[in-house]
Amino acid sequence: MSALLEVTELSKSYFKQRGLTRKKIIALQNISFTLHTAKTLAIVGETGSGKSTLAKLLVGIEKPDSGEIRLSGQPVEISNYKKYNHVIRFIFQDAGRSLNPLQKVGQMLEDVLRFSTILDIEQRRIKIRKTLKQLGLLDEHAEYYPHMFSGGQLQRVALARALILDPKLLILDEALTALDPSLRAQIVNLLLELQHKEGLAYLLITNNLQLVRHISDEMLVLYQGGMADSGLTTDVFANPTHDYTKKLINSAF
Amino acid sequence: MLLLDIKNLTIELETPEGLIRAVDRVSLSLREGETRGLVGESGSGKSLIAKAIVGVLNRRWRITADRFSWMGQDMLQVSTEQRRKIIGRDIAMIYQEPSRSLDPTAEVGEQLEEAIPNHLLEGHWWQKPFLRKKKAIALLHKVGIRDHQNIMQSYPYQLSEGICQKVMIAMAIAKNPKLLIADEPTTALESTTQAQLFRLLASFNQLKGMAVLLISHELESVARYTQNLSVLYCGQLVESGDTTAMLKHPFHPYTHALIKSVPEFQPELPPKTPLYALPGSIPTLQHLPIGCRLGPRCPNARKECVKTPILDRLQNHYYSCHFPLLSRDDT
Numbered sequence: 190m191s192a193l194l195e196v197t198e199l200s201k202s203y204f205k206q207r208g209l210t211r212k213k214i215i216a217l218q219n220i221s222f223t224l225h226t227a228k229t230l231a232i233v234g235e236t237g238s239g240k241s242t243l244a245k246l247l248v249g250i251e252k253p254d255s256g257e258i259r260l261s262g263q264p265v266e267i268s269n270y271k272k273y274n275h276v277i278r279f280i281f282q283d284a285g286r287s288l289n290p291l292q293k294v295g296q297m298l299e300d301v302l303r304f305s306t307i308l309d310i311e312q313r314r315i316k317i318r319k320t321l322k323q324l325g326l327l328d329e330h331a332e333y334y335p336h337m338f339s340g341g342q343l344q345r346v347a348l349a350r351a352l353i354l355d356p357k358l359l360i361l362d363e364a365l366t367a368l369d370p371s372l373r374a375q376i377v378n379l380l381l382e383l384q385h386k387e388g389l390a391y392l393l394i395t396n397n398l399q400l401v402r403h404i405s406d407e408m409l410v411l412y413q414g415g416m417a418d419s420g421l422t423t424d425v426f427a428n429p430t431h432d433y434t435k436k437l438i439n440s441a442f
Numbered sequence: 443m444l445l446l447d448i449k450n451l452t453i454e455l456e457t458p459e460g461l462i463r464a465v466d467r468v469s470l471s472l473r474e475g476e477t478r479g480l481v482g483e484s485g486s487g488k489s490l491i492a493k494a495i496v497g498v499l500n501r502r503w504r505i506t507a508d509r510f511s512w513m514g515q516d517m518l519q520v521s522t523e524q525r526r527k528i529i530g531r532d533i534a535m536i537y538q539e540p541s542r543s544l545d546p547t548a549e550v551g552e553q554l555e556e557a558i559p560n561h562l563l564e565g566h567w568w569q570k571p572f573l574r575k576k577k578a579i580a581l582l583h584k585v586g587i588r589d590h591q592n593i594m595q596s597y598p599y600q601l602s603e604g605i606c607q608k609v610m611i612a613m614a615i616a617k618n619p620k621l622l623i624a625d626e627p628t629t630a631l632e633s634t635t636q637a638q639l640f641r642l643l644a645s646f647n648q649l650k651g652m653a654v655l656l657i658s659h660e661l662e663s664v665a666r667y668t669q670n671l672s673v674l675y676c677g678q679l680v681e682s683g684d685t686t687a688m689l690k691h692p693f694h695p696y697t698h699a700l701i702k703s704v705p706e707f708q709p710e711l712p713p714k715t716p717l718y719a720l721p722g723s724i725p726t727l728q729h730l731p732i733g734c735r736l737g738p739r740c741p742n743a744r745k746e747c748v749k750t751p752i753l754d755r756l757q758n759h760y761y762s763c764h765f766p767l768l769s770r771d772d773t
Contacts, residue, residue, distance in 0.1 A: 235634065341723045369483035369659050374703035374719035381716055399662070403705040403713050422713070440637045 192223040192259075193357055193390050194247075194277075199256035201242055216242040218414045220256070222407075226357065227388040231401040231422065233437065234411035240394050243411070244362050247392070248279050274305060278351035282363040284343040288335040294346055295331025298353055305354055320353045324379070341372040348379070360392045365400060377404060398437065402426060410434045445621060445653055446472040446495070449509035453490050453677075455727075456502060462727050464503075465490055465677040466735075469753065469760075472621065475651040477644070479664035479685065481700070482674030483724055488657045489538070491674075492623050495655075496535050497525060513620075534614035535623040540606035544598040550609055551594030554578045557613040581612040585642060604635040608642075615646060622646070623655045628663065640667045662706045665689055673697050676724060676735040678750075683759035693759065693766040696720075696736050734763070 201217040217239045224230045234240050245251040247258070257264055260276060281287040289297060295317060302313045318328055324345045330338075338346060344364070351359055361380075365373050381404065383389050393405055401408055401422065408425050410418040410433065417431035429435045453465035465487040472478055482488045493499045510517045512532070517525055537543040545553055555578045563573045582590045585608040598606055607627060614622055624643060628636040644667055647654050658664045664671065665685055672682035673696065681694040689707065692698045701707050702718035711717075722739045731737050733748040740747065742765050751762045 339723045339726065369724075370661060370700055370703050371483065371720055372723065374717040375723075378716040378719055381714060399704070399706045403711075403717075406714075437634065440634050 193226045193261055194224040194392075195257075195259040195262075196223070196247075197221045197257045197259075199243070199246060199258070200254050201239075201246060201251065202254060215414050217246070217253075220409075220411075220416055222409055222419060224358070224390050224392065224407075226390055227384055228407065229384070229391040229393055229405040231393045231395060231405035231408040232411060233395065233398065233401060233408060234417075237413075238411040239414045240411055241362065244279070244360050244392070244394055247360060248277055249273065275354045276356055277358045277360065278354065278356040279360045280347055280351050280362065280364045282366065284347040284364075285335065287347060288343065288350075290335055292334070293331065294333050294335065294338075294349075298331070298350060301350060301353055316353065320349050323352070324349050341368070341375060344368065344372075344376055345379070348376075352383070356389070358390045358392060360394070362394045363396070365393075366395060366397060373400075380404070410437070443474055443513070444471055444511075445474050445476075445513060446470070447509060447511045448495075448507060451491065451494065451505070451507040451510065453487065453494055453499070454504045454506075456504065459728065461504075463677065463730070464727055465494075466750075468674070468677070468679045470672060470679075470682075472653050472655065474620070475647065475653055476670060477647050477654045477656065477668045478670045478672065479668035480655060480657045480672050480674065481659065481661050481664055483659055485676070485724055485727070486674040487677040488659075488674055489625055490677075492535065492625050492655070492657055495623065496533055497529055531617070532620045533623065534617065534619035534621070536607070536610050536614050536625060536627050538626045538629060540610045541598050541601075541603055543610065544606060546598055549595055549597060550601065551575075551578060554581065554594070554609065554613055554616070557616045559617050562617065577616075578612075581616055582609075584615070585609075585612045586638070587612075604631050604639075607631065607635075607639060611639075611642065615650075615652070618650070619652060621653045621655065623657070625657045626659070627656075628658070628660075636663065643667065661700055662704050673700065676730065678735050679753065679760075679762060680736070681759075681761045683761075687759060691767075693756070693761040694763045695740050695742055695767065698767055 199217060199220040202213055202215045205212045205214055220243060222230065232240050232243065242251065246253050259265065265273060298317045298320065299313055302308055302316060308316060317331060321328065321330060326342065326345055326349065335343060335346070365376060368376060380391065384391065393401070395401060405422050407420065408422045409416060410431065412431065412433040418425050418429055418434040425434065426438060429438055448470045450467040450469060451465060452463065452467055455462045455464055468491060480488050480491070494505050499505065507518065512528060555574050558574055558577050563570055563577065565573050578594065579590045582593060587593055587605065587608055593601065593605065628639055631639065640663065643654055646652050656664055656668055668685050670683065671685040671688055673680045675696050681688065681692065681697045688697065689701060692701060699718060699720045705711060705717065720739045725731060733750050737743050737747045744765065746764045751764050753760050753762045
């Protein structure tokens with residue numbers, strides 16, 4: 190079975206203007222990993238370790254300097270956004286702030302379909318209804334504005350926006366961190382259920398090691414742009430090799 | 443000796459649709475040198491209680507209490523002036539987002555020096571500016587900032603969230619308070635800095651006997667650093683008591699669910715299995731259920747739950763539920 194997502198030797202650096210000279214800042218260096226269907230990969234690291242850069246490269250907001258991204262065996266130019274946004278979807282940290290407050294939820298979902306699919310009006314309506322139902326929301330929620338939802342429901346709406354295009358991979362950028370514990374448990378259950386039923390793969394970017402241990406199959410520890418540790422979650426937790434990983438695991442337990 | 447003793451604190455908000463009771467008869471007490479955690483989900487009124495204690499709520503909120511005393515002095519009787527004086531002397535508070543609560547237009551050093559009260563500086567008036575600066579540097583060292591020269595001269599936006607929070611703590615402990623209220627001190631921080639900060643608070647608690655009221659929505663971090671715990675749900679006090687005893691055997695279904703929903707407290711739970719979660723979500727303040735506010739979501743709710751349960755106790759362990767989980771076999 191070929192992997193869903195295969196990343197080899199990915200690097201990215203930024204330039205910072207300093208007077209006449211330019212200073213090179215290496216954000217990511219030689220990152221390689223593979224992610225299979227219905228698996229979860231967790232990416233852990235401190236701020237400035239390149240987690241968000243990696244997420245940006247994977248959804249095509251930024252272009253990598255070197256390296257290759259392969260989707261189901263095919264090398265892709267991921268910044269061709271129109272073509273690949275069906276496959277990889279992104280969920281932001283704060284659901285409340287990433288939704289347009291002036292737009293009804295149904296309208297928002299309709300826009301996603303209108304721009305990215307060839308469905309006609311009736312098909313779009315059916316699709317929206319199906320997606321809302323899948324996430325445990327009601328039909329009339331399509332007529333609601335984002336401020337009328339509670340925190341957990343908003344996170345569901347954000348998920349609906351991501352899942353409506355039937356993606357294969359979902360990138361969760363700290364999407365579970367700010368939630369209340371009982372709400373987080375609900376969303377985690379929902380994600381696990383979706384993974385079980387639809388075979389979704391997740392790329393989980395987080396700081397919460399407890400959560401990583403619970404829901405991820407593999408993990409990747411980033412430290413200053415490089416890979417500190419990677420492998421199966423249980424292996425990494427059992428015998429971390431890099432000093433930073435050891436420190437991280439010690440601070441959490 | 444009891445430092446803070448609050449009984450049946452009720453906080454209400456007047457709206458065009460009538461009174462909304464955001465905090466419903468919450469009792470809270472703190473001994474000297476105690477660390478107490480206050481846990482609840484967002485919107486459960488944790489921050490309101492903290493603000494009511496410090497007295498910074500604005501006039502739209504109506505605060506009533508059966509008893510509200512600070513070190514034996516009834517705070518409801520004294521004048522506002524007096525009250526502000528006492529609170530200003532004894533209680534310090536750390537707010538949620540440090541970079542937003544600091545003044546963006548002034549240098550950190552200046553703000554820190556301002557927070558040091560005059561009576562703590564011993565010396566003649568011409569020595570005061572020098573002493574003040576020295577004290578500010580000492581405070582920064584105390585909270586674990588070594589590079590005081592740079593930090594003192596920078597503006598809040600130039601510093602990271604963790605450093606800002608440390609500066610806030612330095613400002614809070616500048617007046618040697620008897621009680622430190624930390625309102626979600628770690629939400630904006632990373633896990634390694636979080637641990638550092640909690641250790642810092644714990645060390646002040648042990649070295650100076652400063653009582654700490656730690657407010658957070660993360661049960662796991664609060665549980666590790668506190669002796670006692672109070673759990674709030676939707677403005678009602680659900681359970682309070684000794685932290686370890688409560689984690690081991692919660693009496694209230696909500697506390698039970700809270701503990702079950704955190705993977706850390708379930709070491710034998712295999713990965714990738716669903717977590718325990720209560721159905722539904724927290725009601726908004728406009729649509730609160732009557733009686734026990736957990737009622738509609740509670741797995742063991744019965745007819746009696748439409749009446750608000752009174753706070754019951756079992757050896758220092760308070761709970762408010764008609765049907766507590768008292769059976770000794772661990773579920």
